[in-house]
Each structure stands twice: as C-alpha cells, then as structure tokens.
Amino acid sequence: MKFTKMHGIGNDYVYVDCTKKDLAHTSEIAKYVSDRHFGIGSDGMILIKSSEKADFQMDMYNADGSRGEMCGNGIRCVAKYVYDHHLTDKTEISIDTLAGIKYLKLTVENGKVVKVRVNMGQPILAPDRIPVIAEKEPVVAEPIKVCGKEWKMTCVSMGNPHAVIFIDTPVKEFPLEEIGPHFENHARFPKRTNTEFVRVLDRQTLEMRVWERGSGETLACGTGTCATVVAGVLNGLCDRKAVVHLLGGDLEIEWNEDDNCVYMTGSATEVFEGEITLPEEMTE
Numbered sequence: 001m002k003f004t005k006m007h008g009i010g011n012d013y014v015y016v017d018c019t020k021k022d023l024a025h026t027s028e029i030a031k032y033v034s035d036r037h038f039g040i041g042s043d044g045m046i047l048i049k050s051s052e053k054a055d056f057q058m059d060m061y062n063a064d065g066s067r068g069e070m071c072g073n074g075i076r077c078v079a080k081y082v083y084d085h086h087l088t089d090k091t092e093i094s095i096d097t098l099a100g101i102k103y104l105k106l107t108v109e110n111g112k113v114v115k116v117r118v119n120m121g122q123p124i125l126a127p128d129r130i131p132v133i134a135e136k137e138p139v140v141a142e143p144i145k146v147c148g149k150e151w152k153m154t155c156v157s158m159g160n161p162h163a164v165i166f167i168d169t170p171v172k173e174f175p176l177e178e179i180g181p182h183f184e185n186h187a188r189f190p191k192r193t194n195t196e197f198v199r200v201l202d203r204q205t206l207e208m209r210v211w212e213r214g215s216g217e218t219l220a221c222g223t224g225t226c227a228t229v230v231a232g233v234l235n236g237l238c239d240r241k242a243v244v245h246l247l248g249g250d251l252e253i254e255w256n257e258d259d260n261c262v263y264m265t266g267s268a269t270e271v272f273e274g275e276i277t278l279p280e281e282m283t284e
C-alpha cells in the first residue's frame, strides 16, 4: 500500500490516496501502520477520498483503529496533499468529514501549501451531543472525580468529544500518562473523550498538552485546541482570539462572535512517501 507520511505540528498520520481506489479492512490497517515498532509509526491513518458533496472527503482513524469524527491537524494535511499532488489547483476547498463539510483557505509559497486556515464549524455544547453525562448546558467547570481527585472540566465537541481541564502548573510537569487514560475511558463519556490540560499564560496565550481518544498523548490536537479556546472563553479566562502553544508547535484560534464558528490556522508538512506490504488478511 502506497502512503504519504505527513504531520500537523507533530500530530502525524499515514495518508492514503483513495481517490481512485477504496481501501478495505481500514480499522485493522490503521492499527497496523500506526505501530511505532512493527508498522510505519503514526498517531493514526487518514484516507483521502473523492466526494459528491464537497471537493474531497477525509476518513480519519486513530492509532487503536477507532474512527474519529474530525481531525484538525489532519484536515490541514489533506488540503496540502490534494494541492501539492495536483488533485486540485484551488486555494479555497471544501472537505467532507463525519463532522460535516469543512471549508479551508490554503496559503501557497513556491507552488506548495505552507499554511491552512480551517473553518472548524460551531462548537457543540449540549451534553447529549458531546456526549458527556452532565446536568447543565453548557458543561463549564463541572466537577468530575478521576484518580481519587476532583477536577473541574469544561466539555466541548468540535464533532468529536473534548474535556478541557485548566491547571496552574506548567503543562510539561503534568502526569499526563497517569491521568489521561482515566479521563479517556471514564463512564461519563459514552464515546470516550479527548482530554486537554491547559495553562493560561495571558488572555491571548495558552499552553496545552492532550491525551487523545484512541491515540494517547500526541504532540498536538487541532480539534482539542479549538475546544480549549472555546472553554477558555466560557470560563472567562481568555479572549476569543488566542495562540495556543502545543508540544509540536503553535495554532492560532479564533472563535468568531458573528458566525459562532471556530477558525484554526496552522502549518502542514509532508515528510516522506513510501510503500508498505500489508499482512495478507488485510488485503483480501
């Protein structure tokens, strides 16, 4: 199977061009190629497909083979792939996802995409649509018991579920490996959850680390960064326009007051192309 390895500020995926030929056994293949010792090594796999409803379609799988509804860093790379590999010459494109059609603006330098601005759509705050088990809407600074401690979580969906936790210590010092899995699999999240641990540096600057549903810690999470700024505004901790520092780099986020949409701007990088021989049972 031919693939292209790309990342959005360190959130790396194996991209497969399925515009001409579909792929079967996708969940098993995603798990196989994501393994950083026995496979290619990635946070998951993303299929690029043709679409009737939009210019292209993105199918996203986490490293455990589970399907994600949306992937912010991934969709920027899909945009880069289709432009750089001449599947389109448009610099404003639409990509259909399980979270609806997203609209993207590409910045091109020397014939290659260097930056992408994505309209990530409106945040979803109703508990039953996130989904999270909670009484009030929106779910802001809601107590939750995890690992014997009470945390205050703010829950936002960007098509996929996020629990945002504000902390006062440097995020690099946070015991993410120990705490993250207990949020991911907590009973109050019927579809599991992505969890962001965030420190506010000032009203326009935050730092964040993330434990992703289905992939564990990643160097960045685009949907999670959008959820983080929405949660910051709901808690009165930041402005609607902010830069978020992640381990893999920065994203610029704006939760626009007029259209209620969240805009995310960031880079997309192609690292290498390759070919992998899949186990026979994944090719039948």
Ligand SMILES: N[C@H](CCC[C@H](N)C(=O)O)C(=O)O
Residues within 6 Å of the ligand: 011, 062, 067, 068, 069, 070, 071, 072, 073, 074, 160, 161, 194, 212, 213, 214, 215, 218, 220, 221, 222, 223, 224
């Ligand atoms: N793990 C996420 C999908 C990937 C999201 C993240 N990598 C991003 O850039 O938005 C989920 O299961 O909802």
